[in-house]
Amino acid sequence: MKHLALIPVTVLAATLAVACGSDPPDRSAGPGKVELGDYSITMPNPFDGPVVDLDITNLGSVAHELDLAQVEPGTTLEQAAALFGQDHPQGGVLIADPGGATAIGPSAHFGYARTLSPGTYVFSCHFPASDGMNHMQHGMIAMFTVTDGNNSDLPKADLTITLGDDAITVPSLTAGTHVVAVTNIGKAPHEMNTGGVPIGTDLSRGEEIGAWMEGGQVGPPPLPIEFPGGLKSIAPGVTVVLTLTLKAEHTYMFSDDTNGLTALIDVP
Template sequence: MAALAGIVAVGAGPLAATARQTTASAPAAAAQAAASITIMARDYSFDAPDAVSAGPVSFVLQNEGQEEHHAQFVRLNDGVTLEQFGAALRQGPAAAFPLVTFRGGPSVTRPGQTSFEVTLDLEPGTYMMLCFIESPDGVPHLAKGMVRPLAVTPSPTVVMRDFAFDVPEIRAGVQTVRVVNQGPQPHEMAIARAPDDVTPEQIAAALERLEAPPPFPMENLSGMQALSSGLEGWVTVDFVPGTYVLLCFVPDPATGLPHVALGMYAVVTVR
C-alpha cells in the first residue's frame, strides 16, 4: 500500500496489467469548454467562448453596457445552416423561430449588474446567443449586431468497465468530461498528474511494480467518486499539456483488492 500511496496518496495492492495509453490532439485555437461561463454583454455585442463541451454548462451575464441586456440561447434545428438562420432573422425575429429550439439563458440584466446563474444541459449542435431587447429607438439589439454563435461539441466520454477505462482523445484546456459506468461493479475515476519529465512508459512500469516505491511522485487532482452500474456524471478539468493517470480504487468484493490492482488504470497524454 505504501508504494501506491507514493504515487497518488491513496490505496494500493499488487498489480499485473499492461498500459493503456491515449494520445490527445492539439486544441482548436479559439475553442474553449467550461462548466461555468461568464458572458460579457456590451452595447451591442456578446463576448463569450466560441465553443463549449456538451453537458451541463452554467452561464452568468455581466452587463457592461448602458442598456439592459439578456442572452437568449437558441439551437439551430438539425440541417439548418447559419446562412439560412441569418437570412430568416433579417426578415424579422419571428421568421427565424421555426428554424430553432429555444434553450434558455440569463434573463434581463440591468447595466452594471450580473445575472443569476443559469445552468443548461446542452446537446451538441450550433447555437446562437441573441438579445431581443429593444433600444429606445425601437430597434432590437440583435438587429444592431447582438448575435453570437456558439458551437457545442460532444463531451469527451470516459467509459468505466470491469476492470478498464475506455478513454477518448482529450484536448488541453478546460474540458467537461462525461463519465459512464458500464461495468457491473461500482467504479470511480481518480485523476492524477505525472511530473513533466516522466514518460507514460515509466508510469506504466511503476504501476506494474507496486511492491516497490515509485521513483517519482504523482499529484492527485481529484476526479469522480464511485458511480453504480449504469449511472453517469460530469467532471470539469483544466487539462494542461502533460501525462495523466486515471485510476479506480473501489475494492473488488471477490478479492478485496482495489480495482487498480486488477488493471483498472489508463495513462492519458494531453497535448
C-alpha cells in the first residue's frame, strides 16, 4: 500500500468535506467535477460507472494527491480514516488499492478516467501539513459509490505512455493539454509520478523539493516545479486516461520510484 511516505523525492522526481448526498446518479454525459481545496475534496456521489471520468481542479494553495481505495460497502468515513492512518493498511474494510492520482499542483487542472468496478471508494490526501498532521487528518477524505449503469467509453487519448518492468516509454511532448492513455504493460504494478521544472534546472536539487513537501509545503518551493498530476501504482494490464497540461520550456520527469525507472522529456 502506498498511503504513507508517498512524496516523490525526486524532482523530476475543517470539516469533512464529503460529497455524500443521496441524489440519483447523474447520467448526463461528460466528466464529473472534482474540486480540491486546503483541505477538502468535493465530488459527485454516487458516480455512474463503471467508466469513471473525473475533471479535477486544485483550488488550494498547495499540491494535493488523490489516494484511491476500494472499501467494503457500509464502511464509515471514520473507519476508512482509521485504516489509512496505519503504515501498511490491509484487511478489514479494505478491498483494493486501484491506484489514484499523484501530486496535483495549485491551480492545476487534471483529468483522471478509468474503469472501476461498482462499489464503495475513498479518495484521500496524505501529504504532510505544516503542523505534523497530514491533509487527510485535516478532513481531506471523501467517500463515493460507483454504480453500474453507464455505457460511456473512456475518453479518446491523443498519446500513449507505457509503464513497463524495465522502462517508462513517453512519446515526444508539446506544451498544452494532452489526453494520455497510460497503460501498465509490465508484469508488476507500476506508478508514474510526474513533475516539471524549467529546462536547465539542476535536477540534483530534487531532494530539496522532497524536504519542502515533507515540511508541509510552507512558503515558495525551493525551485520552480510543476505538478500536472500523475498516477499511483496500477496493476498489470490497467489503463488510466489522464489529461495533462504541460508548460513550454520545461523538463518533465515521469518516474516509477518504486522500481527506479524514470523518463525525462523536454517540452520545447
